[in-house]
Amino acid sequence: MTDTTILDQDRDAGFGDYFALLKPRVMSLVVFTALVGLLVAPGQINPFVGLCAILFIAVGGGASGALNMWWDADIDARMKRTIKRPIPAGKVEPGEALGLGVALTGFSVILLFLATNWVAGALLAFTIFFYVVIYTMWLKRWTPQNIVIGGAAGAFPPMIGWAAVTGDITIESILMFALTFAWTPPHFWSLALFVKSDYKDAGVPMLTVTHGRRVTRNHILGYTFVLAAVALGLGLTSIGGPAYMAVAVILNGWFIKGAIDIWRRTDADSEADSHLVERKFFKFSLFYLFIHFGMLLVETSLAPLGLGGW
Amino acid sequence: MAGQLRATHELHNRRLSRNVGLGIVLVLFVGLVYGLTIAKVGTDPNDELGAPWAQAQEKAAK
8 A cells, every 4th residue: 555545545443433332431331330240249359350350341341332333333324423433434344343343242251251250251241142132133223112121231230240259140139230220211211301312313213202202201200110119129138238228218219209300390391491300300310320339339348347238 | 755755644643543552452461361360370279379379368267
């Protein structure tokens, strides 16, 4: 290749473009919840092995992101929010994203299995399969409950972190999964109530469009009750304790109040104050999940002092 | 003219970032496999390297 020919190739990808395929922002939630799952699990893990386990879970999450971008390149090109992603922007070829996703899937699953145990490796493999095949390829463009299904994929990391230490699936890890799973619908649907998206133009069914905003408000309330039951139930297990429970009662009371306020409102009320209640609820939901997982860590940290847990 | 052709184009920067990034990832990978090996073997009670660690853990547990 000569200097004169390369000048035409403005679309050559940089390292950052490949990194962007791994959806680094989503990865931060994966890393945080997986780390909590790993740290609150009973038993010991070599700190370096634990660090590697978190890295492999994050890389596995990144692999799903790359495979998602490969499959969804057509709809990403039609939506403002996603049009600058590496494939629609023309920086990375779809085949490269597929190759990177498959390679990182193999890398992360096999190394997590070798570093920890087969349960953690199998859970990571299932998570990637679930997100890519069940959610991205099958249900995302088919049902308005796509958010619920996608949320399940994002809820697995604490379960994998737990399994990396214990080699097991228990009620504690299932409830940590359920916490993120039940949190996702109110979180995203409250956002959908005040953000004008172009999902409809891209052919992705969103509840606000397919069933209307009234039904979306009803769903937010319903899932918020489920979420509160899960959050309080988690507090009664071996990884909960008085400190977690006290905070959970306050946060869930507040969250339920917010969901009821949203449920009571009409679209006219919402338009009148520029969706103030919906915006507040959405912002609070970010804080909500972080604090719940954070309080699980607090309980574990207090245990050596004889204060944590029941 | 020859000087202009040799000038660094933005494309060269992108390629450099890709190559340097990949190089760093590969070095980290080697370090990771090395570290994992030490961590796994060093905590294996059936291994010469890991036996003292396992004994220390047992003592601490008692």
